Amino acid sequence: MWRLEADAAVPCWRPESPPDGVTLAFTTRRGGVSEGEFASLNLGGSSGDREAAVHENQRRTLAALGLAAGGLATAGLVHGAEVAAVDGPGHSRDCDALLTRAPGVVLTVTTADCLPLILTAPGTVAAAHCGWRGTAAGLPGRVLNAVCAAAGATPREVRAHIGPCIRPCCYEVGPEVAGRFPASVGHRTGDRHRLDLAAAARLQLLESGVPPEAIFDTAACTCCSPGWYFSHRRDGSRYGRHWALAAMSRG
Template sequence: MKRNTDQALVTYHFEHASLARVSHAVFTRLGGVSRGPFASLNVGRSVGDDRAAVAENHARIYAYLGLSADRVATASQVHGNRIAIVTNDDGGRIFPNTDGLVTNQPGIALMLRFADCQPVLLYDPVHHALGLVHAGWRGVAQGAVRRAVETMQHAFGSRPEELIAGLGPAIGVCCYTVGHEVAAVMGYALPDWSQAMHPEGNDKWRLDLSAANAQQLTAAGVLQIEQAHLCTGCHHDEFFSHRADHGHTGRFAVVAFLQDRVTPPQGATPRRRVERTAPDAIAEITSLEPPGLPSFEELMGATSA
């Protein structure tokens, strides 16, 4: 990723050439007004920070990107796998119980919040469509990035092999020790867990979250993956890190929106129109909780590490 300090805020940007058509920024924790463990550009509203400070931090981010709040859609993230299809009508909306946002409309920006979990940007240059996902180990366990790819396929006609994925700053294998429970879940979730899990002795493992998300994207057919290789734990002076800051910390923002399209390329017609029948009709693919099976929370009950 490219680090940018040209303006008041310090930001990172993916470098893949096609992503030049996506205005996007991974914000750091630098340049805001919050204090203490939330210093300084915290965008987490439910972490205990002063509300006025969080509002000012949002205003700085929107100003940086030339956005107004009513052009930004966001989500109440729950470490799940629900992906919402976002339209220009969703400005200012907070999608409940959602960890991924996708859109093919340039009039709306997508925003999510992070502190160790991985931001994953998806871009379809053929259909000019965009996705943003929040994926920590629970997201990996529930195939969050795979479901975002599937949603883009259904909604926009995106082909996985044409998608460009950017894996942003996240807790690195250097700083991420997990127990047997998480290791066992990775055994189910990953095509080759041994490439993402490294035994450390004493019933402990190291999880390479970026490798895990990359593996799921590859398995879904995504060929072009740019990895930030930036550990939020090692760089917690620059990023909020749940682990490095011992759970008492803020959230940094990732925001992305499509630039206006000049000429639509050939064959860019979506396979199927996205019909919105009611304000709460979010996505056809919702959380993976088939009737008759225990919920994910029940399955994972003892492992909320």
């Protein structure tokens, strides 16, 4: 379902057959103007990068996807489990997921290693930033419930999309973190735990009734591929951010 358009001017993961009038994307670090540790498509406004560079990166990304910059909706990203329903552009504080039924609104959440999750249902799109805290607090399941309620849909009508994030190949966590998740969503070797955030999100969606064939995963690890992705775990305190983006067109 998802394909990395590696040769595009702004290389992104794009769905091969998105619903009519719906634009979905997961960006990579390529195709922007930022320099140094932020090279090059850093889309995170609070990353420490030059503001002008981030704005240019955002402009390029929206233009490449055929979207109007005036529709941009962003989220505060506080590692919680709150979902904000929005009907216009702007910034929503104190939430980690955005949902809209309004055409022209471009939902974005920024991530580096955290799991970017996009859900679609008839007439509704949502985008969520799922770190381990939000995932442990049930954010994927909460976004699903919010999408179903907004769309008047059942979980069987929802499509779920998992973008590039840190994977168990690279995500060693302490027992205090691993203990917040079912044993089935990671690997344990002695006292070492490797957490699988994507499996944790998938499990919440499956348990709520999303069909397995309706969950589409890019399977990309941010930490493994420094040429393609930013990674907090790998790069330290100064690192760029990707976008997960979901929008419905007008008319």
